[in-house]
Amino acid sequence: MKRFTSILTITAVLAVLFSLGSCGDKKSGPNISEDAATKVYVPAGKYDEFYSFISGGFSGQMAVYGLPSGRLFRVIPVFSVDPEKGWGFTEETKPMLNTSHGFIPWDDSHHSELSMTDGVPDGKWVFINGNNVPRIARIDLKTFRTAEIIEIPNSAGNHSSPFTTENSEYVVAGTRFSIPIKEKDVSISQYSEKFNGTLSFVKVDKESGKMSVAFQIMSPPFDYDLSHAGKGPSHGWFFFSCYNTEQAHTLLEVNASQKDKDFIMAVNWKKAEEFIAQGKGKEYSSDYYHNTYDENTHTATSEILKTVKVLDPADCPGMVYYIPCPKSPHGCDVDPTGEYIVGGGKLATVIPVFSFSKMLKAIEGKQFDGEVGGIPVIKYEAALHGEVQKPGLGPLHTEFDDKGFAYTSMFVSSEVVKWDIKKLEVVDRAPSYYSVGHIMIPGGDSKKPWGKYLVVMNKITKDRFLPTGPELTQSAQLYDISGEKMKLLLDFPTIGEPHYAQGIPADLIVKNSVKIFKISENKNPYVTKSPNDAKVERKGNEVHVYMTMIRSHFNPDNIEGIKLGDIVYFHVTNLEQDWDVPHGFAVMGNANSEMLIMPGETQTIKWEPKFVGVLPFYCTDFCSALHQEMQGYIRVSPKDANVPLTFKTGSDTK
Ligand code: K7E
Numbered sequence: 065m066k067r068f069t070s071i072l073t074i075t076a077v078l079a080v081l082f083s084l085g086s087c088g089d090k091k092s093g094p095n096i097s098e099d100a101a102t103k104v105y106v107p108a109g110k111y112d113e114f115y116s117f118i119s120g121g122f123s124g125q126m127a128v129y130g131l132p133s134g135r136l137f138r139v140i141p142v143f144s145v146d147p148e149k150g151w152g153f154t155e156e157t158k159p160m161l162n163t164s165h166g167f168i169p170w171d172d173s174h175h176s177e178l179s180m181t182d183g184v185p186d187g188k189w190v191f192i193n194g195n196n197v198p199r200i201a202r203i204d205l206k207t208f209r210t211a212e213i214i215e216i217p218n219s220a221g222n223h224s225s226p227f228t229t230e231n232s233e234y235v236v237a238g239t240r241f242s243i244p245i246k247e248k249d250v251s252i253s254q255y256s257e258k259f260n261g262t263l264s265f266v267k268v269d270k271e272s273g274k275m276s277v278a279f280q281i282m283s284p285p286f287d288y289d290l291s292h293a294g295k296g297p298s299h300g301w302f303f304f305s306c307y308n309t310e311q312a313h314t315l316l317e318v319n320a321s322q323k324d325k326d327f328i329m330a331v332n333w334k335k336a337e338e339f340i341a342q343g344k345g346k347e348y349s350s351d352y353y354h355n356t357y358d359e360n361t362h363t364a365t366s367e368i369l370k371t372v373k374v375l376d377p378a379d380c381p382g383m384v385y386y387i388p389c390p391k392s393p394h395g396c397d398v399d400p401t402g403e404y405i406v407g408g409g410k411l412a413t414v415i416p417v418f419s420f421s422k423m424l425k426a427i428e429g430k431q432f433d434g435e436v437g438g439i440p441v442i443k444y445e446a447a448l449h450g451e452v453q454k455p456g457l458g459p460l461h462t463e464f465d466d467k468g469f470a471y472t473s474m475f476v477s478s479e480v481v482k483w484d485i486k487k488l489e490v491v492d493r494a495p496s497y498y499s500v501g502h503i504m505i506p507g508g509d510s511k512k513p514w515g516k517y518l519v520v521m522n523k524i525t526k527d528r529f530l531p532t533g534p535e536l537t538q539s540a541q542l543y544d545i546s547g548e549k550m551k552l553l554l555d556f557p558t559i560g561e562p563h564y565a566q567g568i569p570a571d572l573i574v575k576n577s578v579k580i581f582k583i584s585e586n587k588n589p590y591v592t593k594s595p596n597d598a599k600v601e602r603k604g605n606e607v608h609v610y611m612t613m614i615r616s617h618f619n620p621d622n623i624e625g626i627k628l629g630d631i632v633y634f635h636v637t638n639l640e641q642d643w644d645v646p647h648g649f650a651v652m653g654n655a656n657s658e659m660l661i662m663p664g665e666t667q668t669i670k671w672e673p674k675f676v677g678v679l680p681f682y683c684t685d686f687c688s689a690l691h692q693e694m695q696g697y698i699r700v701s702p703k704d705a706n707v708p709l710t711f712k713t714g715s716d717t718k
């Protein structure tokens with residue numbers, strides 16, 4: 065490995081040397097922009113031009129970066145608990161992580177996807193998938209917080225998700241792993257008879273963003289990998305790549321790489337809606353969770369949903385087709401015009417580009433090659449616009465600019481290839497320093513790409529930064545794509561394996577940013593709206609502390625009368641009404657996390673004292689010159705003590 069790395073380093077050095085002499089030549093290596101430093105330099109105090117939302121991979125979170133600087137602004141907790149923000153630890157946020165498997169504090173997130181209006185990112189929400197326990201989360205870009213998480217029933221490994229239709233009518237969820245549907249105790253060897261995949265269409269309410277599983281499409285037991293919606297002329301269709309059409313259930317590395325072609329599945333979701341309206345959807349019973357965070361109560365609630373409507377393609381003619389696609393396709397991307405569908409066959413030697421209009425003609429003329437599981441297979445040539453020849457090795461993902469070019473990541477040959485969509489000709493290639501996975505151009509999977517920058521994200525980490533022990537830094541590279549040739553500008557580290565990302569001009573988001581929550585509108589059942597209303601109440605062995613915080617003290621800050629065996633709930637309200645004045649709260653020995661409470665917000669943390677004594681609590685977030693004075697004590701007495709329950713701040717004992 066070390067040797068391999070140093071060879072790579074030497075190669076890279078040589079490549080730089082060569083590139084000095086022969087600018088942009090194929091073998092020449094990185095075409096580093098001579099003015100890279102000024103192009104990525106955002107002067108102190110100035111803002112970046114774009115936000116980018118990069119999936120946190122196996123961290124289960126999403127990270128927000130500025131472009132072109134690559135500066136990290138925020139990690140938004142989504143599927144994983146986050147003690148920094150109390151996410152998944154406070155009583156108010158815990159329900160967000162409820163699933164049919166119980167409380168799950170983690171997931172594996174792959175794809176971020178911005179909501180769209182007329183096929184263009186609108187800056188309202190960003191969605192992200194949970195790959196492990198199948199889920200989709202919606203993050204509200206007014207607050208940069210997870211507002212909702214819905215579990216996907218009859219699914220396992222929610223990978224081809226949460227890509228969206230042109231007006232975010234739906235976000236989708238295609239199952240990566242086929243399973244018995246519904247789950248039951250069967251032999252794994254009965255894979256091809258007893259297992260199935262599903263493709264879920266999750267409705268998104270236009271105003272509130274609220275998600276609901278509108279319907280699922282039952283499908284043969286393949287692995288559904290990635291997807292993108294049609295747009296413009298192809299609006300109304302959705303395209304999913306699938307591999308393992310061999311239907312292997314063991315040693316897929318070999319057994320699922322047998323066929324020359326797998327499929328892209330084309331789903332006419334408008335037809336599916338008609339079939340649902342006609343009552344063709346069979347009700348399947350399945351428990352799945354829907355968790356929402358209410359910005360007025362500052363509290364999450366979980367509801368358990370019980371049924372889902374499932375369409376069988378055999379009963380729904382004209383709804384689903386397969387297009388053969390070489391070989392073990394991964395990425396499935398639709399160009400800004402909506403006419404071209406690009407498959408990224410990991411093991412393919414070409415990049416196949418399909419034509420939507422040819423596909424429709426092929427369907428009309430019944431140019432089929434038989435069917436699979438009742439789903440007609442369109443003849444490869446009949447739907448093909450053409451193939452990009454010799455693009456590189458291991459094509460994975462494709463994004464688009466606003467000038468008719470596509471950019472495809474090449475995992476094996478570690479490069480990005482720029483090609484002309486109509487002519488299918490490679491016009492440029494840029495080596496990336498690691499095995500590249502997803503790439504992202506702001507708006508690059510929409511109708512209107514902002515084709516200025518390209519972010520290239522690693523799959524396998526390489527030694528681009530100072531070493532950090534056995535695991536090297538995950539990272540991304542930024543390219544300038546405003547000219548004819550791609551030019552490397554910057555490397556920047558990312559969190560978790562970055563997978564996919566989205567980008568959008570900052571001004572579409574900044575103007576809507578929430579600065580505070582109005583205390584007058586706080587409907588948390590445990591809110592304390594004035595320091596005078598602060599109190600401590602006992603209910604059996606439960607003690608509820610209704611506490612306020614304002615620079616730089618707590619009300620109350622001296623509490624006595626707690627007994628061993630009590631369960632104490634601190635319901636803490638931040639009374640500040642100024643932007644950027646959160647306070648934190650932690651009590652010694654709390655077995656969960658701190659809370660970070662925004663102005664006008666109430667949050668609750670549970671504490672079970674373990675021994676007799678006087679324990680401090682304090683503000684964890686530096687909030688004023690007297691932050692260090694923002695502290696208090698809580699006295700814990702023996703179980704049988706008769707210390708009365710008292711609380712005070714200053715001298716006013718109550
Ligand atoms: Cu290619 Cu999960 Cu979209 Cu990673 S996936 S790169």
Ligand code: CUA
Nearest residue numbers: 683685687691
């Ligand atoms: Cu409040 Cu520090």
